[in-house]
Amino acid sequence: MTRIEQKIIRKAAKGDRAAFRELVLEHSHAMFRLAWRLSGDQNAAEDIVQEAFIKAWRKIGEFRMDSSFKSWLHRITVNTAMDYLRKHVRRKQFETPEPEFETLDRAADVPDTGTQIDISRQTQVAMMDLSEAERTALLLKHYEGHSIQEVARIMEITTGACKQNIFRAVKKMRIALRPLVAT
Amino acid sequence: MKHITDEDLTLLFYGEHDDPELAVRVAESEELSDRYDALCAELKLADAYQPPQRGDDYGAEVWQRIESQLVAPGVGAFRRESKAGGRLGDWLASLVQPRFSLAGALSIALVAVLAFTLGRNGPQEAIINPNAPAGATPAMAMADIDSSRLLTHSVSTHLEQVNLVLTQFVNTSETSSNETEYATDMLVANRLYRQAAVQQGNHKLAAFLADLEPLLIELAYQAQSGSPATRERMQQEVKDGLLFRVRVMNKQLNKPEISV
Numbered sequence: 001m002t003r004i005e006q007k008i009i010r011k012a013a014k015g016d017r018a019a020f021r022e023l024v025l026e027h028s029h030a031m032f033r034l035a036w037r038l039s040g041d042q043n044a045a046e047d048i049v050q051e052a053f054i055k056a057w058r059k060i061g062e063f064r065m066d067s068s069f070k071s072w073l074h075r076i077t078v079n080t081a082m083d084y085l086r087k088h089v090r091r092k093q094f095e096t097p098e099p100e101f102e103t104l105d106r107a108a109d110v111p112d113t114g115t116q117i118d119i120s121r122q123t124q125v126a127m128m129d130l131s132e133a134e135r136t137a138l139l140l141k142h143y144e145g146h147s148i149q150e151v152a153r154i155m156e157i158t159t160g161a162c163k164q165n166i167f168r169a170v171k172k173m174r175i176a177l178r179p180l181v182a183t
Numbered sequence: 184m185k186h187i188t189d190e191d192l193t194l195l196f197y198g199e200h201d202d203p204e205l206a207v208r209v210a211e212s213e214e215l216s217d218r219y220d221a222l223c224a225e226l227k228l229a230d231a232y233q234p235p236q237r238g239d240d241y242g243a244e245v246w247q248r249i250e251s252q253l254v255a256p257g258v259g260a261f262r263r264e265s266k267a268g269g270r271l272g273d274w275l276a277s278l279v280q281p282r283f284s285l286a287g288a289l290s291i292a293l294v295a296v297l298a299f300t301l302g303r304n305g306p307q308e309a310i311i312n313p314n315a316p317a318g319a320t321p322a323m324a325m326a327d328i329d330s331s332r333l334l335t336h337s338v339s340t341h342l343e344q345v346n347l348v349l350t351q352f353v354n355t356s357e358t359s360s361n362e363t364e365y366a367t368d369m370l371v372a373n374r375l376y377r378q379a380a381v382q383q384g385n386h387k388l389a390a391f392l393a394d395l396e397p398l399l400i401e402l403a404y405q406a407q408s409g410s411p412a413t414r415e416r417m418q419q420e421v422k423d424g425l426l427f428r429v430r431v432m433n434k435q436l437n438k439p440e441i442s443v
Binding site: 046 | 225228237250416
């Protein structure tokens, strides 16, 4: 974390909205990417980002300067996304038979290599078949580039548990994606 | 020699393996190289999982959407510490930009008159009349009791309305314009009652009403513009205790002979 960022965070912690705005401008894209990958839904991701920033504003006084601000924001985003998804999945169970990502082509299980395949969509389906912990660990490691220790800290689990989540996620993803390699 | 597992290769792929010799061993072994290449090819496919692009001004859009919801530090949604202090008072004063219906405006005007009357009739220093017969009830004390009862009754009615609106709020997923309008009216009424309670020396009631204010502010100013997630959080916080406290306080106010 740069000195400038530290200074901005300190100002935001004192209630300086302009300083907090700087942080929102800086981190919005990354938080959206994470929220979208966690939720698999654009509208949900937008809501999660907003809610996460509001939480961050409330808690910014608790942030410790010796840790990574990006990791701290990611932890808030992950927690917000989990809360959001649990609530919405519960609601959707009553309202609609299937969540949005389920409407994607389920042929991911046995893809037709002879046709044009949207690998991104197949990956999304495979990703959403992972458990919450597996998906979160894999996203933070694979896409966000956090170290295993950082992922464990963000998820508030042990390093060993974090590794196991990543291993299980990788194993499942490989099985789902293997048939697409030839294409 | 230790068997190399897929977990080892996964750690190698992510640059997290403890053994610096592992990469050399994989490079030297055809079988390990094939396994590692397969893993790389499969995991690299996952890179295609890319979110939809946001525009350059996405950060500004996010800011625009959340700015109105950023409560000043120390004036959190339903924080217990947010008693009606100078800071909250100042903030409230700056926030109260009436958007009442005509009926709402009339009811607020009535509440204002009532609160003013209650405030004026609040406890004052007892005037001792040395000529008064022993055991006589001072007229001032009677006036205090009457104004206290009037305040209790008025606040009870107010809490019934709050209870109704909160119950409706926690049981509906969509914000209606009525909801924010009622909340705005109740916010102003709540503030006036709180001031009346302070003037009457009923600090417990004043503190309770002060606790309600942040919630009414959020309902009035944030529920409509906030995201579904914000609404759900607020609903949960109301369900988690505030609704119960409103009901308990109202019950206490309605108990005969018990001063709150």
